[in-house]
Amino acid sequence: MTYEQCVLNTIDYIEDHLHDSITLEQLAEVACFSPFHYHRVFQTLVGESVMEYVRKRKLTAAAQRLFYTNDKVIDIAFDLGFQYTESFNRSFKKVYGLSPKEYRSANMLCGPLRGKAYLQKPVTGGNKVKPTLITKDAFHIIGYELRTKNVDGQNNKDIPAFWTHYLKNQLSTKIPKPLYKNKELGICTDFTPSTGEFTYIIGMEVQEDTAAPEGLTYRSFPKIDYAVFTTPKSSEDDFTFSIQSTWNYVFTEWFPQSGYEHYGSMEFELYDERCFGKTDKQIDLYIPIQKKLSKA
Numbered sequence: 001m002t003y004e005q006c007v008l009n010t011i012d013y014i015e016d017h018l019h020d021s022i023t024l025e026q027l028a029e030v031a032c033f034s035p036f037h038y039h040r041v042f043q044t045l046v047g048e049s050v051m052e053y054v055r056k057r058k059l060t061a062a063a064q065r066l067f068y069t070n071d072k073v074i075d076i077a078f079d080l081g082f083q084y085t086e087s088f089n090r091s092f093k094k095v096y097g098l099s100p101k102e103y104r105s106a107n108m109l110c111g112p113l114r115g116k117a118y119l120q121k122p123v124t125g126g127n128k129v130k131p132t133l134i135t136k137d138a139f140h141i142i143g144y145e146l147r148t149k150n151v152d153g154q155n156n157k158d159i160p161a162f163w164t165h166y167l168k169n170q171l172s173t174k175i176p177k178p179l180y181k182n183k184e185l186g187i188c189t190d191f192t193p194s195t196g197e198f199t200y201i202i203g204m205e206v207q208e209d210t211a212a213p214e215g216l217t218y219r220s221f222p223k224i225d226y227a228v229f230t231t232p233k234s235s236e237d238d239f240t241f242s243i244q245s246t247w248n249y250v251f252t253e254w255f256p257q258s259g260y261e262h263y264g265s266m267e268f269e270l271y272d273e274r275c276f277g278k279t280d281k282q283i284d285l286y287i288p289i290q291k292k293l294s295k296a
Contacts, residue, residue: 003256006031007045010038014054018061021081022054024193036264037255039193043150044251049196052151059095062088066104073100129246131227131254136286138223141185142175142212143203149196159186159200166202174213178204182273189219189266224263226286227254233280243269246285263288 010027027050028038042050058080065076077088077100092100096110144166148158163186166172172184183204190199201219212218229250234242255261270284 037261067109129229141203145201151196184271187268229285236278260289261292263290
């Protein structure tokens with residue numbers, strides 16, 4: 001079964017269980033993936049986190065009931081799994097721009113906020129990249145961290161601004177005794193798939209137990225296996241597209257035929273001298289992997 005069909009199966013499941021409690025683990029089981037791998041595949045193919053998608057589909061069902069029935073707002077909220085009317089009202093207004101009561105009074109019916117069996121067209125381009133499979137020893141970094149989320153493209157705004165601030169203010173000079181000069185890591189970790197939140201760290205490798213100056217963070221990561229993908233050489237103008245297309249290739253083409261899944265703890269991009277200049281720019285993507293578990 002293709003990854004697309006696995007995700008479509010879970011979208012069908014969501015549609016059939018909008019009035020039930022839906023968890024990431026349940027959907028991953030339907031897709032026959034580990035929870036974190038399913039979270040990353042869904043994000044790639046649909047364009048938003050799975051639990052954000054579930055939330056929006058529930059709100060769509062609520063909007064339809066507000067339009068077609070006289071059911072009380074509190075009953076609609078509870079039926080769709082919102083434990084508190086305040087959180088339901090807040091979520092509804094964030095999506096529709098109106099409170100549930102205002103929406104009903106306006107006598108309007110909005111669109112479905114992504115429909116059943118919706119998949120976005122993945123970003124493509126560049127070359128198909130054959131990864132190098134390695135085991136990287138435990139390593140330690142000191143750097144700057146940011147908490148963001150992949151909801152409504154928030155991370156695509158926060159992270160570039162974070163890098164701009166880091167580079168403009170030459171914050172790398174504040175990292176004590178880096179092991180490798182001109183090698184910086186952009187690390188995604190501390191994932192919360194239910195909300196789409198994660199921590200992004202810009203840092204450099206250091207010796208174990210190096211003290212972090214005030215305002216910086218020290219983090220350690222264990223010895224694990226990685227698939228390392230080097231992005232195609234590109235110009236400065238095409239650099240972001242090259243990185244994005246490589247990430248999409250990993251989840252739409254490489255993982256399905258590899259026999260591996262995302263390990264789930266973290267992932268990072270390595271920036272070094274190859275990023276300098278305006279031509280032939282490249283980075284490495286380090287993706288932790290594990291053998292795909294067979295489902296009985």
